[in-house]
Amino acid sequence: MDKVNHRFILALLIYLILGIATLFLLKDYQYPLNPDAISYICISQKYVSGDFSNAINGYWGPLFSWLLVPFAFFGSKPLQLVYLSEILSFIIGFFTLLGVRLLSYKFEIEEKIRTVLMFLMVVSVIYFWLRSVFADLLLLCVLIYYLNLIFSRKYQNNVIYGVGCGILGAMAYFSKSYALPFFVTSYLLFNFVYYINGISRKEKKKILKNFLLGLIVFFTISGIWIGIISHKYDEFTFGTTGDYNQKxxxxxxxxxxxxxxxxxxxxxxxxxxxWEDPTFIKMNSWDPLKLWNYQLNLIWENFKDTINIYLSFSFLSIIIIFMAILMYVRQPKDQILRRNILYPLLAIGLYTAGYLLILVEDRYLWIVYILLLLMGSYLLTFLFKNPFFNNKRKNIFLVAFILLFSVTFAVNFVGAINGTPNAEGVYQLSQTLKNEYNVHGNIASNDQWRKSLYIAYFTGSKYYGQTGKNISSSDLEGELKKNNIDFYIVWGISGNSSIPNGYKEVTGGKIPDLKVYSLKSY
Known part of the structure; x- marks a missing residue:
């Protein structure tokens, strides 16, 4: 085993050690939770129980819930499932690292820089799975393997690569529905680039064959799920997430x-x-073509947010993109630049463009972060070929690259992790409410939507949501009765004048900043 492999194995060992320490020793980070995570967990439970009609969901991609099903046999209690979900994310993170390693060899990167890249990725992937945004990490993992195939020099001459792209495209779609338009457009674009640059008629024929095979495999696999969810919602759809977010x-x-x-x-x-299926939340539609000024303003705001997200990845992000474009424009026919610059730029542009139309968040663009790191590593390798860079100067620039690509990210890392609630504290509160005060059934709250949802999850209740601000006593009573609410949770208020008379506060003020009103006699 050579020295290069030793370094990569060391990076994997560090990931495993840090991950295991986090999962088993660092109590504050063992049970990070968010509302999306609860939805994926609850959907997986429906598959386990055989409730397939309700498990089928057009908003949440099914793949993470499917992968979680085998883990449910190791524990079915709510807190156990949160923990098992984190273990699954940790495993996905491991395969993400393997994928980045493979993808890095599609770029002309010096081995010393590649080693630094992999150690940076260890910290990045740990950050990704601690965010508890399961589908985004899963999608990142699958897309890395897809790009590894489509960027490969072997793609044009091997039909297995076309079939592999189709399978991975379907897996990406099963992770998040946004992957469907991205896969179709990117697969079409890359094959078009390969085709017009094909030297011989025979080579072009192979590219066309690969392209068609990939699409056939993709639509054969994904078409099954499209048919299932379209039948459930009585209309053709490949996913309802985009429609909800557009509204x-x-x-x-x-x-x-x-x-x-x-x-x-x-x-x-x-x-x-x-929130388990936001598809059914009734919202008003709007037509971007009729409200074109509003849509243009939305795109502009999303564009500014995207630039800020790029900069949150690294101060170097915009510089890398600018330098990459400049290099390619100067030598557009250079094959090395095409693979190291053009292909990742096309992927970044296509992937980002779809989000500009509706909504963008940093977790949506993690694949962009990976591609920026890889392009930055290539540009650094290219720069080091200049005789000006002796070993000392190379080391100085490499340290600067590490710092500029990690300082901003590290700040965001700490902020995001500290901002992710730990489920265990809410779990203990939930058990107190359930066992000592018999809180169950249909619940609602005046505030703290997320924490109230977690309480419902851990108590086996149903959470109807949060009442409007400044609601009158009579309107509140009407809303609670209309929805057959059993318990109304009031956060952070010692005395609330809008609480209707006759509702009994069950905790007796024993829980700070929390009152729970019983609407019925038990």
Whole structure:
């Protein structure tokens, strides 16, 4: 085993040691949780119990829930499932590192720089899975393997690569529905680039064959799921996430979720909250073609957010993109530049463009972070070929590269991890409410939507959501009765004048900043 492999194995060992330490020793980070995670967990439970009609979901990609099903046999209690989900994410992170290693060899990168890249990736991937945004890490992992195939020099001459792209494209779609338009457009674009640059007719024929095989495999596999969810919602759809988010950012809501301002019934008897399938939340549609000025302003705001996200990855992000474009424009026919510059730039541009139309968040663009790191590593390798760079100067620039690509990211790392709630504290509160005060059934709250959802999850209750701010006593009573609410949770208020008379506070003030009102006699 050579020295290069030793370094990579060391990076993997560090990931395993840090990951295991986090999962088993660092109590504050053992149970990070968010509402999306609860939805994936609850959907997986439905598959385990055989409730397939309610498990089928057009909003949440099914792949993570499918992968979680075998883990459910090791524990079915709510807190155990949160922990098992983190273990699954940790495993996905391991395969993500392997994928980045493979993808890095599609770039002309000096081995010393590649080693630094992999150690940077160890910290990055740990950050990704500690965020508990399961589908985004899973999608990142699958896309890395897809790009590894489509960037390969062997792609044009081997039909297995076309079939592999189709399979990985379907897996990406099963992770998040956004992957479907990205796969189709990127696969079409890359094959077009290969085709027009094909030297012989025979080579072009192979490229066309690969392209068609990849699409056939992709639509054969993904078409099954498209048919299933289209049947459930009585309309053709490959996913409802985009439609929901498009309504959300429209003029009526401007990014404000209804779940924070009104009570919403869970979509089925087995669901914990309306967030388990937001498809059924009734929202007003809008037409971007008729409100073109609004759409243009939305794109502009998303563009500014995207630039800020790129800069949050590293101060070097914009410089890398600018230098890459400049290098390619000067030598557009250079094969090495095409693979190291053009292909990742096309992938970054296509992947980002779709989010500009609706909504963008940093976790959506993790694949961009990886590609920026790889392009930056290539540019550094190219720079080091200049005789000016002796070993001392190379080391100085390499240290600067590491710092500039890690300082900003490290700050965001700490902020995001500290901002991710630990489920164990909420779990203990939930057990107190359940066992000592018999909190169960249908619950609602005045505030703290997320924490209230976690309480519902851990108590086996149904959470109808958060009432509007400044609601009158009579309106509040009407809303609670209309939705057959059993318990109303009031956060951070010692005395609330809007609470209707006759509702009994069950905790007796024993829990700081929390009151729970019983609406019924038990």
């Amino acid at each position: 959300l950012v429209g003029p009526d809501y401007q990014g404000q979720h209804l779940i924070y301002s009104e009570l919403l019934k869970p979509p089925n008897k087995a669901a914990i909250s309306a």
